[in-house]
Structure formats: structure tokens, C-alpha cells
Amino acid sequence: MTLHGAHTGPSGEGGARIGAWSGLAGGGTAEILARSGPDWLVLDAQHGAYEGAAVAATLHDLAGIPVPVWVRLPDDSAAGIGRVLDAGAAGVIVPMVDTPQQAARIAAACRYPPAGVRSWGPTTALYGRSTPAADAANSRVLCAVMVETRSAVADVTAIAATPGVDMVFVGPFDLALSLGVGLDDLLADDADDSPLPSVVRACRAAGIRAGAFAGAVDRGGRLAGLGFTDVAVLTDAGLLASSAEAELARWRGGPTAPRRAAY
Ligand code: 3PY
Ligand code: MG
Numbered sequence: 323m324t325l326h327g328a329h330t331g332p333s334g335e336g337g338a339r340i341g342a343w344s345g346l347a348g349g350g351t352a353e354i355l356a357r358s359g360p361d362w363l364v365l366d367a368q369h370g371a372y373e374g375a376a377v378a379a380t381l382h383d384l385a386g387i388p389v390p391v392w393v394r395l396p397d398d399s400a401a402g403i404g405r406v407l408d409a410g411a412a413g414v415i416v417p418m419v420d421t422p423q424q425a426a427r428i429a430a431a432c433r434y435p436p437a438g439v440r441s442w443g444p445t446t447a448l449y450g451r452s453t454p455a456a457d458a459a460n461s462r463v464l465c466a467v468m469v470e471t472r473s474a475v476a477d478v479t480a481i482a483a484t485p486g487v488d489m490v491f492v493g494p495f496d497l498a499l500s501l502g503v504g505l506d507d508l509l510a511d512d513a514d515d516s517p518l519p520s521v522v523r524a525c526r527a528a529g530i531r532a533g534a535f536a537g538a539v540d541r542g543g544r545l546a547g548l549g550f551t552d553v554a555v556l557t558d559a560g561l562l563a564s565s566a567e568a569e570l571a572r573w574r575g576g577p578t579a580p581r582r583a584a585y
Pocket of ligand 2: 417470495
């Protein structure tokens with residue numbers, strides 16, 4: 323699935339891949355999102371309700387659905403990265419990555435030796451799934467590092483060029499805070515040397531994917547228009563809040579209330 327038309331990236335190469343973002347652990351919400359047809363799905367263990375056992379259980383529930391499932395971790399710990407990959411995540415998104423050195427440690431945590439330092443212990447075979455050999459696991463895993471501070475943007479060329487980093491993923495909410503600008507101003511700024519175009523340029527130069535969190539279709543279209551290749555457009559909490567509010571407003575015949583959720 324891609325964002326077409328006005329949402330197609332300036333490269334004109336078919337638009338961005340659309341991601342779905344699940345923060346509501348349990349109750350089948352991730353499965354409902356995965357079956358809605360996104361290009362990839364993220365389980366959010368930083369700001370969402372996913373903790374260890376819920377991540378593993380959800381990855382098992384999603385195993386038969388042909389959508390890559392990545393986990394956004396709460397921090398850059400190698401142990402945390404290893405645990406979600408052991409449970410079958412196709413990749414990780416690691417928040418608040420500020421330097422190429424930190425990015426290199428994260429890339430190493432995603433891969434078995436000799437490419438990295440990941441410890442062997444996948445649990446997928448216990449649940450009837452195959453366990454790829456170490457070299458196949460190393461080449462299939464997606465390692466995404468989040469650029470969401472002023473200092474990360476200043477170093478984004480080196481972060482994107484770090485071997486083993488497959489995608490730089492922008493957190494525009496945190497980046498706007500770090501820069502001291504409004505979210506809409508950050509998204510509107512398309513000057514060559516401004517933050518978001520600089521990230522896209524660095525990713526293109528390194529030959530890696532440029533991802534970003536949008537949380538809504540209008541912001542997603544803007545990010546795809548700036549050239550991001552992967553945009554998280556749907557969130558379970560946002561969809562639930564906005565459609566519940568819209569349906570209630572429709573029932574009551576009044577105006578639709580502004581969205582409560584930040585995402
Ligand atoms: C951000 O925008 O800072 C994010 O991390 C999105 O989840
Ligand atoms: Mg963030």
C-alpha cells in the first residue's frame with residue numbers, strides 16, 4: 323500500500339509505505355490493524371502498553387499474517403533488542419539515537435556474530451515457526467534508529483551512514499520539542515537545510531529507508547511529500563478516539579470535537 327497522488331514523494335517512485343502503530347496491547351487490536359492491510363506494523367513498547375510478555379504474545383498472534391511486525395523499544399538496551407527479536411519481531415525501532423556510535427551499538431545488538439553481538443536464543447520454534455540461521459536472521463532484520471533531537475539531526479549524515487542501520491525514523495513530536503518549534507512548523511519547513519529534508523537527504527545518500535511517525539493521514543501525506551519512504555499513518559488509539567468522537571457527534575447532530583489524543 324502506498325500514499326498516492328498528492329502524497330507521493332518527490333522522487334515519484336511510487337510513494338511511501340504506510341505503517342500502522344499499535345499502542346493498545348491485548349484485545350486483538352494489533353491483529354485487527356495488521357489485517358487492515360498496512361505495509362508494516364509497529365508494537366509500541368515506549369509510549370504504548372506493550373511490555374515483555376504482551377510483546378511476545380502479540381508477535382505469536384500475528385505470526386500467520388504476512389505483514390512485517392517491528393517493535394519500538396523503550397530504550398537502546400541490547401538485552402531489550404535481543405528479547406523482541408528472539409520472540410519473532412522482524413525489526414526494531416530504537417528511540418532517541420543521537421550519535422553514530424550509539425547507532426553502531428544498536429546495529430550490532432540486532433545481529434549475531436561476526437556481524438554483531440546478538441546472543442542466540444530465538445523462541446519462535448517453540449510456537450511452530452521456523453528459526454532462520456544466524457546469517458539469514460542478520461540479513462533479514464530491520465534496524466531502525468529514531469532521530470528526534472536537535473543533536474541527532476546535526477549528526478544525521480553519519481547516523482544514516484552507519485553500517486547495519488537500515489532506516490532512520492523521525493519522531494516529529496520529540497524533534498519539534500527539542501528544536502523549540504511547533505509540530506506544524508517543523509512539518510511545513512521544506513527548505514533544503516531544514517531538519518526533515520536533511521534527514522531524507524542523508525537517508526538517500528546512505529541508500530537506506532527514511533521513516534517517520536505521522537499518526538494521522540494529513541501529517542502522513544506531508545511527510546511522504548517531503549520524501550519519506552515509510553510513514554506511520556494509523557494508530558489504534560487515534561483511530562478509536564477519532565471514530566468514537568465522530569460517531570457520537572453524528573448521533574447527537576453536533577460538530578465533531580477536536581481529537582483528544584496527541585497521536
Ligand atoms: C515522536 O514523534 O517523537 C515519536 O516518538 C512518535 O511516536
Ligand atoms: Mg519520540
